[in-house]
Amino acid sequence: MSNARRREEHExxxxxxRRVSAWLVALGAMVPVxxxxxxxxxxxxxxxxxxxxFVVxxxxxxxxPATWAEPGFVEQHAPKYGRPPETxxxxxAQQLQE
Structure with a gap:
């Protein structure tokens, strides 16, 4: 094999x-994007x-509003210590007492 042929193969x-490296660099630049x-x-x-x-x-x-009044009442009158009402x-009944 001649030197010119070897040089062509090497080039x-x-x-x-170089093309593969350029492709990998371009791919690496796309990762953050x-x-x-x-x-x-x-x-x-x-x-x-x-x-x-939020909308729902x-x-x-x-x-x-009547349905939401019960959880609101529960939040306002829940005891800080002790057993809260279970049902x-x-x-x-507690609301009627107040």
Whole structure:
């Protein structure tokens, strides 16, 4: 094999390795962008779910205030120490006493 042929083969291998290196560098540069896009999507989906939950609870509180009054009463009158009433009937009886 002649020196010119060897040189051509060496240059071809070198050029192929340069192309692979350039591809890997470009791929490495894309990783932070891909991670940022995924993180942004995750955050936006969390915000969307939180907004839906907020709207559903707000609508429920507006449409059924009597139903929400019992948990509100429980929160206001729950004893700090001791055993709280165990059934909603006990809470209703306590509410009637007050």
């Amino acid at each position: 071809a291998r070198f050029e192929a390795s 891909v991670l940022m896009v995924l993180l942004t999507g995750w955050c936006l989906s969390n915000i969307g779910v939180s907004a839906v939950v 609870v707000a609508q429920s509180r507006i449409r059924r 909603i009937e006990e809470y209703r």
